[in-house]
Amino acid sequence: xxxxxxxxxxxxxxxxxxxxxxxxxxxxxxxxxxxxxxxxxxxxxxxxxxxxxxxxxxxxxxxxxxxxxxxxxxxxxxxxxxxxxxxxxxxxxxxxxxxxxxxxxxxxxxxxxxxxxxxxxxxxxxxxxxxxxxxxxxxxxxxxxxxxxxxxxxxxxxxxxxxxxxxxxxxxxxxxxxxxxxxxxxxxxxxxxxxxxxxxxxxxxxxxxxxxxxxxxxxxxxxxxxxxxxxxxxxx
Numbered sequence: 001x002x003x004x005x006x007x008x009x010x011x012x013x014x015x016x017x018x019x020x021x022x023x024x025x026x027x028x029x030x031x032x033x034x035x036x037x038x039x040x041x042x043x044x045x046x047x048x049x050x051x052x053x054x055x056x057x058x059x060x061x062x063x064x065x066x067x068x069x070x071x072x073x074x075x076x077x078x079x080x081x082x083x084x085x086x087x088x089x090x091x092x093x094x095x096x097x098x099x100x101x102x103x104x105x106x107x108x109x110x111x112x113x114x115x116x117x118x119x120x121x122x123x124x125x126x127x128x129x130x131x132x133x134x135x136x137x138x139x140x141x142x143x144x145x146x147x148x149x150x151x152x153x154x155x156x157x158x159x160x161x162x163x164x165x166x167x168x169x170x171x172x173x174x175x176x177x178x179x180x181x182x183x184x185x186x187x188x189x190x191x192x193x194x195x196x197x198x199x200x201x202x203x204x205x206x207x208x209x210x211x212x213x214x215x216x217x218x219x220x221x222x223x224x225x226x227x228x229x230x231x232x233x234x235x236x
Contacts (some may be wrong), residue, residue, distance in 0.1 A: 020049045023070045027077070034081055041081055050076045052193035054123045055131075058168075068120075072133045075116055079139040082112070083146055105147045113140055113156060129156070130163040134177025141184050157185055161207060182207075 028046035052071055086101050086108070100111055116136050117127040137160050144153035160181065162172070182202050192198035195202075201207050 020066055020070065022076075023048055027070075027073060030077060033049060034077065036216055037084075041077075045078050045081070047131050055120060056122055057175070071119060072135050075119060075138045078145055079112065079116075083139075083143040084142075086147075091128050105149055109140075109144050109147070109149055112143065116140060125198075128163060129160045132160060132163075134173075134180050138180050138184055141181075145188050145192065146186075148192070149188050153189045154185070154193065157181055157189065158207070190223075200233065 026048050027046050031040050034046060039076040052067065083100060100108055103111065117129065117132060120133060121127045121131040137156060140156060141153040183204045186199050
């Protein structure tokens with residue numbers, strides 16, 4: 001019996017390590033294509049996401065960690081590539097995700113944000129910013145900033161900050177992630193809105209963001225709750 005369990009674990013490890021090896025090899029090729037500005041990067045991206053399983057809330061850290069890192073790397077690469085080629089000239093319309101790049105910014109950005117929420121949220125849970133890695137949020141914010149959509153970037157950051165309130169504040173990854181978002185807010189987003197008072201609060205590590213404010217902003221477009229609530233509506 002022990003031999004059987006050992007064999008089963010070995011088989012499971014082989015199955016889980018093979019996609020990781022393939023994903024790493026694909027990433028090397030995709031990064032090279034990206035640097036060469038080759039549209040073939042979209043082919044590598046498609047192949048990678050076909051291999052990446054959806055996150056499962058029951059997975060252990062040991063099981064989910066390497067795959068989570070791959071999801072982060074590939075989603076950041078995808079967003080960075082999309083930001084670099086937007087607006088699309090139509091040359092990549094055969095790619096499903098690339099069709100998003102034909103949309104106007106006001107429609108495109110919520111769709112990209114929702115796509116990432118769905119990618120990182122376990123399938124049995126409602127898509128939420130609480131599951132969104134800081135690296136991916138930063139890539140989304142920089143995309144919005146590039147398009148001059150500073151208000152959208154601010155909404156995302158404030159929603160994420162509130163949603164991550166239950167996260168371990170002493171965790172190294174959490175500290176680094178929050179620092180990156182704070183820096184982006186102080187140096188890129190809030191200056192674009194000329195909101196120097198809020199920038200000062202973020203710079204001091206005390207952003208003035210409350211759950212009540214997030215959910216009941218008088219301007220419907222600025223109601224941060226809508227980003228999470230509408231997440232699945234953008235993903236067919």
